[in-house]
Amino acid sequence: MCESFAEDLLAWYDRHARELPWRISPADHAKGLRPDPYRIWLSEVMLQQTTVAAVKDYFNRFTTRWPDVAALAAAPDAEVMAEWAGLGYYARARNLLACARVVADAGGFPQTEAGLLTLPGVGPYTAAAIASIAFATPAVVVDGNVERVTSRIFAMGDPLPAARPKLRELAAQLSPQKRPGDYAQAMMDLGATICTPRNPACTICPVFAHCEARRLGIAADLPRKTPKAAKPERAGVVYIARRPSDGAWLIETRPDKGLLGGMPGFPGSDWAVGGAPAHEPPLAADWLTLNGEVRHTFTHFHLTLQIRITRSEAEPQQGAWRPAFSPAALPTVMRKAWDLAAPQFHDV
Template identity: 55%
Template sequence: MSASKDRSANGVSQRLLEWYDRSARTLPWRSPPGKPPPPPYRVWLSEVMLQQTTTAAVAPYYARFLERWPTVEALAAAEDADVMAAWAGLGYYSRARNLLAAARAVAARGSFPDTEDGLRALPGVGAYIAAAVVAIAFDRRAVVVDANVERVVARLFAIGTPLPAARKEIRAGADAITPDERAGDFAQAMMDLGATICTPRDPRCLLCPLAQDCRARAEGDPARFPVRPAKKAKPTRKGAAFWIERVDATGRSVWLVRREGKGILGGMRALPDDGWSARADGFGVPSGDWHHAGTVRHGFTHFDLELSVHVSRAAQPDGEGEWWPVERIEEAGLPTLFAKAAARALG
């Protein structure tokens, strides 16, 4: 198939939209095919949450956010700590910080921008989210390329250039088949095709509405596209976390700190630690009466972490923090790493 906008490309979009009308997934942030689009706030919120996160993981967070902050103005007025706590467990916490900054920028201007350039000026909004909001919320033609679309297009055109260099060709291919009408439905149809039919492994070509157009299928090995470079091994860092507990007339409580606003897990409540980072191990366990409760493991994007958990009822906390009731530890909004550490300390 040529990467030019011709009748063949128009046929691709028509076949895909006909399939979408029959097979569209039902998702809480989506309008059914042919119905009025959802508000920009809902599209933007869902797309931020869905970055590098599955729909199954996002759905309950999305519902809770909408219940608590039903409009962008409500989110803009929220306390930073409340938003970060509500995000806890969803990962990639810079998204939450950017979410709040972008909400405040939108509230200050009075409405969401309705162009890709305007949306990209918001914190945390890149080319993909800007195009998705323009297409889905404003129903204007935009070339929307996420990981699912990337895979579909790479196979459709049998693009053999390895990623990330292939992305220019992939975008050109996506542009060639993107129709002028039903922009939002087409974007979501491409996402659905990649998520349910044109899957990374064992694509279900017999069920694909674009099977007759697919060069990779014609070549006999669609699963090899998109071509990826060899993975680099991630380093493993070592660190320590400290469960400092006290018991008084109010009951058991644990010392929690607030991590710095930038960097890994920035702005989140956490257990004190020994200063581990993506670049270096921590400094270890200080002297004192510490009980080793075990080790938890956690994977970040660029490194893995082995975090040993140490418990003390005699240590005195340093710096700023707060005593948090142990019986309410699940309400603290600890990120997954420190929730694991807390569970190990209490285990």
């Protein structure tokens, strides 16, 4: 089955491959055009925990501004973090810069999975994807789409995440030695467009004949997943202040490690279960507590933020006054706070 499965899938991919800004089409690939490792790496990092639709504009802006790895490596941290704002999982942006600098110093990307795994922020999936797509090295590329397709092809009902090692073994059985990059992208496209999480389009699937779950009528039920525990609720307070004399805003840069690491934001309390912990405002002033609150969900918890605002000329104990400030550089949760507070500053 394995050889014919890959042949059927690649024949479909040759006709129906998605057009993506980082991708070389099957026709161009057949003519000898090869993907740019920089663009493949950048797209794979951006696509972690994020959708293709959300990534396209970010990818185009990044590659316009920093067209190769040397340009990105030379970019100031703050500019890259600001361009990343809104994509979430900000540790990826810090690792992106660290990796770009390692690669630029080395004169290029390693061409093996083992070498790629030594780079900052590059894990097993990303290393396999870059190796297969950028360097045509046979590798077992397993993301969420591949897990779903594989579980259905083999009707493997063991629940995720415990089933991942077994699914990887099964995916390896399907992976061909020829055209590894096209095959990896074909599996991704199949999962994204036909073998979807809900209502898979089995009647038009190019590997219909190979699918045991389709034969058993259980494709829509796979892969099975272990129920997730409820996310805890955390709370905090955020302070938004403006200096009337020059219009500066009170901004802090969060520590490099931890949530929103290295990103600009508004000073505030820690975020704790059971309500905001004891804290001091960032400067002495009369603070107004706004009606309404910010709600935001991170990977492991829900967050509620109370917003307090003021105008003041006082020197802050937390953060610093910034006359030149762009709300677009804020991470999403801080942008939500800004959107709630900004109408209260009528000259914004």
